[in-house]
């Protein structure tokens with residue numbers, strides 16, 4: 001709270017950028033104009049010098065602070081340690097100081113979600129703290145957000161329930177489906193909503209083997225989200241429970257670029273993964289999210305309840321999603337606690353069937369809280385206030401009418417709208433032509449691919465210019481709201497949403 005290095009007369013210069021966890025203090029006025037276009041990413045900050053001792057008063061006690069920097073022996077990373085000395089006989093002062101520092105840190109993280117990944121030495125590295133993404137920014141079919149978030153909240157509150165029944169206190173979610181349908185975004189939103197940090201376990205990381213995976217999982221904190229993206233990737237070589245990975249031929253190893261290892265160098269086996277997930281050492285209280293585009297390629301042992309308790313399919317955009325995406329894209333974002341509370345309401349009520357905006361009279365034109373105006377014009381900064389909420393709703397409907405069900409991914413629709421950031425009329429009118437062009441381009445690409453005798457992998461859509469081609473098999477598992485729950489599992493929840 002009293003960074004005395006802010007007033008120091010000794011100054012050192014560095015070209016380093018300081019991340020979220022640094023002890024640096026920004027120069028006054030550095031962040032004044034957050035919207036400035038050509039803002040330099042390199043800021044000037046005060047940092048306690050590594051060679052000096054600073055002194056300050058803390059609660060009427062004399063205190064000194066020294067920062068010591070040590071080279072960690074193995075990988076050349078630098079570790080910083082702050083040494084505090086307080087002139088007092090009262091131990092509580094130190095305890096209070098640490099608690100205060102922790103509280104300030106935690107308060108500072110309230111709007112953030114931190115992401116950790118494992119490094120090559122198999123330790124968890126803090127990589128970033130990101131602003132939480134609002135649940136409202138994800139558009140899924142009615143019921144899906146509510147199901148996932150409700151289930152995870154319920155799980156986190158049920159420790160005793162699990163303990164009483166002797167069931168391991170952990171829960172796994174498998175989000176599967178076409179690329180660009182919002183799987184990763186949803187996980188990030190959920191982690192933010194639940195106040196949990198995300199630990200990304202990259203199963204395709206070079207050098208990851210059964211024992212290092214188990215080590216990583218054991219080192220997870222008690223409450224966190226563990227994320228395994230593209231869980232099928234680790235097993236593209238059809239490693240089964242018994243199969244031992246093939247040894248790497250020595251010439252392949254020699255010819256591979258430095259640092260890059262051929263995929264077969266991955267020593268992870270399915271049984272290693274299963275053991276890590278539910279073996280003796282598996283972390284209690286963790287939420288595991290796994291994503292895949294190739295659901296059918298996963299081993300049933302991996303998908304079974306207890307490992308992946310809830311399976312949710314993400315499909316290409318429905319008309320409902322297209323309409324909502326359009327509305328949310330063009331309506332001002334910074335409006336309203338109202339919007340969030342509305343969304344929250346929907347989440348808890350497991351989403352009513354229809355467009356929440358239309359149903360809720362709070363959003364009707366004329367309401368004092370209504371975000372009346374939308375962005376039009378050529379630039380965000382312009383924002384001439386020309387369109388009412390009602391106009392946007394009509395345009396959104398026109399847009400959705402032109403989009404065939406489940407043909408385009410949400411990412412591709414978002415990509416299309418990005419080209420019309422501030423021109424909703426043109427976006428609504430031009431979508432038909434865009435789809436036509438994209439189909440032609442896609443077909444051409446397919447023909448090219450066919451002539452080279454390359455086939456798309458099962459369950460995957462070929463991607464063309466950011467858009468997905470029509471995919472006859474994409475809705476084969478479940479019809480309706482784009483949700484499929486494992487047979488025999490959570491039938492009550494299944495009944496809720498089907």
Ligand SMILES: Nc1ncnc2c1ncn2[C@@H]1O[C@H](COP(=O)(O)OP(=O)(O)OP(=O)(O)O)[C@@H](O)[C@H]1O
Nearest residue numbers: 137138139140178179180181182183184185410411
């Ligand atoms: N349902 C959705 N609602 C809002 N935005 C979405 C949705 N789906 C995708 N997007 C947008 O598309 C982009 C890609 O989404 P995301 O990475 O979450 O998809 P994914 O399903 O995880 O894709 P992949 O399987 O390729 O990893 C993001 O910018 C996201 O904002």
